[in-house]
């Protein structure tokens with residue numbers, strides 16, 4: 001009996017260690033705000049999340065022989081993320097809000113009122129404004145297997161109506177890094193949150209992702225105009241370079257003579273998931289033949305922005321002094337469709353005062 005109790009106690013300790021969360025300082029932003037880094041562990045998996053921008057700074061994953069590598073792009077210190085005149089231009093690893101992706105003309109109307117949000121690009125708002133959720137300090141709190149981040153965005157922040165209280169919970173359990181987003185507002189508003197991790201399953205800084213094989217469970221996508229704003233059409237992927245219903249190498253058609261590919265400078269489009277955001281389902285799977293690592297993305301969102309790092313050009317130096325070449329990583333940003341506030345036919349991004357926005361995305365890792 002006593003032996004049994006001892007074994008049980010030992011098993012609990014091992015389980016506790018597996019779900020271990022530790023917190024350290026990650027320095028200060030240029031304006032003196034302290035930033036913490038939370039380390040989450042599950043078996044050989046390790047995720048490190050910083051309170052600035054809710055950024056996934058490190059994500060260590062074993063390959064088919066058990067060798068661990070960091071599979072996300074980023075910076076070694078807070079300066080990379082928060083310093084300089086234009087910090088973290090690609091939004092490496094960050095939580096994007098209040099509105100992921102573009103809003104045409106930086107304008108939309110809601111309940112008869114027109115709102116203007118700052119244009120980050122010459123003609124569009126992008127990723128929540130000049131100072132979006134990727135550039136603010138979140139309040140961190142340890143929770144079982146993870147960290148809970150809270151940010152209260154005041155009414156009118158970046159032009160958006162309503163005081164928005166956002167809570168993002170990152171947990172690492174089994175093979176899953178789960179992101180649970182929730183938000184409430186005191187006025188009717190629009191919300192579209194996502195995470196902007198850049199994955200390279202061969203290890204960050206290890207060349208490009210053109211040989212990664214991608215599957216996206218979507219029969220349609222939203223074609224864009226020259227400013228990367230959806231035209232409103234839900235076009236079939238059939239017979240186009242956008243058909244990833246069967247696993248296909250990213251590079252197989254990325255430079256094809258296709259008008260949409262040219263507009264995106266590669267892939268930079270929203271896919272309309274067959275699950276339609278009605279249930280938790282697999283959106284995409286990525287397989288890296290060289291390491292055997294597999295990333296599955298599951299979500300209850302109706303769309304995923306598949307972006308192939310077309311604007312990376314080798315000028316940024318990231319973690320461990322690695323340079324990030326053209327297409328050094330890919331993003332699978334689960335979300336509602338870009339510019340939804342201006343497309344009444346798209347699934348709505350409206351959040352009514354007092355109601356709760358809630359969405360979950362899981363990054364699931366394995367190897368084969």
Ligand code: BGC
Nearest residue numbers: 090091101268305307311333
């Ligand atoms: C956009 C890209 C943009 C990237 C970094 C993606 O979500 O679709 O066009 O370059 O984010 O900002």
